[in-house]
Amino acid sequence: MLNIFVLEDDFFQQTRIETAIKKCMDDNKLRYRYLEVFGKPQQLLEAIKETGNHQFFFLDIEIKGEEKKGMEIARKIREKDPSASIVFVTTHSEFMPVTYSYRVSALDFIDKGLSEQDYQEAISDVLIHAASSINKTVGDDSFSFRSEHSQIQVPFSDILYFETSSTIHKVILTTKKGHMEFYGKVSDIAKSDERLYQSHRSYVVNPENVIRVDKANHTVYFENGESCFVSRMKLKGLVERIALR
Structure with missing residues (x-):
């Protein structure tokens, strides 16, 4: 089962993504152990107790006016857990190339400006992909x-x-x-x-x-x-x- 973490400091966007995640899980009969939404980066980092490809993170790139804070958090997550799935949900899609320098291997970028239907589809696509990957055979290493x-x-x-x-x-x-x-x-x-x-x-x-x-x-x-x-x-x-x- 997935453990889903969200880092988003805007209350409206918190509600929007949480609703989209729950709808995806219900519609596709997918199970998750827990879903946690955080407004502060440190709260999220302190909540991480496990590692593996069942760990899924939706991160906003800009937090409290810091344009690339989400990328810094992604890098800290990736240092601890090479297998976690990381998706950026942001209005800053122009930062996509910058993620390579942060070495965070983001699974996807989801634009907050998408219509509700396209936004829901984008959230569902990445979660379905992550859920299907959990049970795949892990490497010998x-x-x-x-x-x-x-x-x-x-x-x-x-x-x-x-x-x-x-x-x-x-x-x-x-x-x-x-x-x-x-x-x-x-x-x-x-x-x-x-x-x-x-x-x-x-x-x-x-x-x-x-x-x-x-x-x-x-x-x-x-x-x-x-x-x-x-x-x-x-x-x-x-x-x-x-x-x-």
Whole structure:
């Protein structure tokens, strides 16, 4: 199911796009987990808890008079999530070429000046396309995990390690690009992909990205100075896995 986010600071346009989205989903019998509309960029960014091609963003380009604010937000989203779908809904279609310099790979531009019928059709087209893409087979270099409350999809090569969060029932994923927290169990993650290795009851690592093992201090190191624990019992197995790379 899609998670749909909207960034739009004009109340009329908020209502317009929310109505169009709900009509599309109802008419086409499509399901979404949630639909959230935000007027402030930071609110939207803080609400992102998952990654993957089920994450869909409608972004206005101009926010609070800042002409390219939406593009900056798109770039931040894209840094965290290469698989998310991003669509700009804007009066600034002349900015279309500029998106290439922001490296955001927008799925489409929808002009706010369209007639209601054409506007509805444009919104429906991109949502139907996104919904049909969710269940397509992910590439070998993708890691996918789904629990009752979370769904993530990230490039496997970016994964450093997972660790149990201090927040109950949550896990923190550390990648080459940063951190994300989601609902899940470290033990379930270890079982979900044979390329991973549970190095400790609280940690699961990607052996492909281990750059050094400190056997004396039971610590494994990754790039960017990241590190995590490996238990005494798991140390030999991890070293063997690394040797097979």
